[in-house]
Amino acid sequence: MLLLEQLINGICTGAIYALFAVGFGIVFSTMQILNLAQGVYATYGAMITYFVLDESGLPFWLAAILGVIGAGLVAVLVDQVAFEPLRRRGVQLLGAVIASIGMWIALREVLSIATEATPVGFPPGTAPRGQISIGPIDVLQTQVLAVVCAVVVISAVYFLLHRTNVGSAIRAVGFDKRSAQITGISPQAMIIGAAMLSGAVTGLAGILMAGGQSFNFNLGDALLLQGFAAVVIGGMGDVRGSAIGGLFIGVVQTLSASYISASYQDAITFGLVLVVLLWRPTGLLGSADFQRA
């Protein structure tokens, strides 16, 4: 019974990692940017939701939508302020990484000041709390919400990117900006759209992570490493791979903490990441590589 409970915990945690990884992967595959400010989008999603709930009394779902939109706008802001000037100058991966670190620190400090670095939590009675019985297992409402959101949103993102003209245009810009432009696609519009989508999905991951617990301006930092690892395992540029990678990490971390030791969970998780990379350097489903960056 404990194994089943912890497996469910792992899947639910993995669902959040998967969402984060999808957001992370969109940026990398579209713009070839290893964006270390990605974790901040998750924090902004959660914080905006918190402030809306605390100040306005709007229902949780509406506050969450505003949080998701807010996180998306923050991502667009970061892209236009930090990455667009570098793109214009033709600066490659390393410059963008350094710029993203700067944005990460700056945006995090804004939240630190806004919250006076104290932990916050969604006000009582606003976000889903408590448990739901599924057969013999009691599952937290927040966990059910995380899995449902992950399935719906990741499916929608996959559909958007692979079954619509807009998605084709985004992928075309990611593959070769100049060729896409020749065919009439606006790279600028697609990049802004991809940034918005990436920030929104990541913001949702932050909201789900924050649900039912205290959090502070550091919330997204912990997601960053897991999200990056999930993308690496799954394969850069493949939404399904990112989702599988996120679930894998969530389950491995949870089970290793429960059955071996929390002290070794990261060593075990990232050891397995290394094994996967040795076996399949492009990730489970990936075809992209760093050469493009």
Next chain:
Amino acid sequence: MRIDSTPVRPGPRRNRRLVAVALTVLAMTASGCAKDGGAGADGDTVRIGMIVAETGPIAGAGKTFANGARIAAAQVNADDLMDNGKKIELVAKEGSEDPAKSASVAAQLAADKSIVGITCCILSTVAGAAKPIAEKQKVPLMLWGATDVDLADPPYVFRTVTMPQPANEKVSQTVAEQTGIKSVAYGVMTDNSGIVSQAEAFVSGMNDAGVQDLGTVETLSTTTNFTSAATDLIQKDSDAIVVAGTQSNAVGLIAALHDKGYDGQVITGETISGSGVFKSQPDALASVPFPVYFLSDQPANDAAKAFVEAYTKEYGEAPDGYAAQGYNAIYTLAMGLKAAGDDTTRAGLSKALDGMTELKDTIYGDVTFDGGQLNATSAVQIVNYTAPDGDIAAWKPAN
């Protein structure tokens, strides 16, 4: 010879840039060292370095530590508590409670020979980084918040933080005796040596009360989802669960236990005290007992009352335990300087602090010093937050 294709900028524009950069650097340099208290050092001023953490991951606590210290300096100066007509000037530098940054700041302060003492450090890792610098430069270092064992090391390193270990032992014993619990499990953040040391004190208290230990579940400082740890703890089916972690870690695990429906007794340490914490998880934190040395609602004496009034007037809220620790660090340094008489040098202060065995009428009441460590066990109170308003009241068993 240029090898890129960037056009050469005209001279005046480049000069303007250089001037702008120079002015920026000057402004940054000027703001890097903020003086609390205004006037520069002179014969009537004693300068105390203060490594603050008003930005960074624990700025919430860091601000109250620093504010408590500022109130202490103001009171010492206003009431001439050093009894020599001299004034304390606090020289605050931001360390963000980052070991490397704080060590660098400690080195800067120690290099300034006009500074006779330094106070700092909430985290044990930061204290560990600052300690060798103070010892090497022979400048008294007063630790106000780091709780790892053996950090105090006279004649240069002293500690006024009211140690959580005796308080944790007391809360364990008291709760065990008054609730009749027979078994306990522990949720411990194991990647922080100070927290591990605090957890050992909980265990000791429970063992003394004859409570069966059903084992420990580990969490980490990087843990953001506590559902798995809560599941493991609940699986142990114990009458009580003790949670030992830093503030966000402890609150996160207590909230997860609450959400998972744990209905036994939850006990935790002083880390969950502090303004704003209750609001983040009111349902989970209400009625969870934890120990405090200082309670603004129940000041131990007139000194504590005066501190509460001054702090509330200045900052618009009552001081918490962290503010009290900041206050007490500066107050103890002031009493050391008073004992040093005319020799308000590093050596004089070090000698005076090393010889200090007790202090009367601190905000904790009368306290003693042993090996550079302040002891105030008699001041420990067991309290809990009360729903729905988050007031802190003396803890009483539910039944």
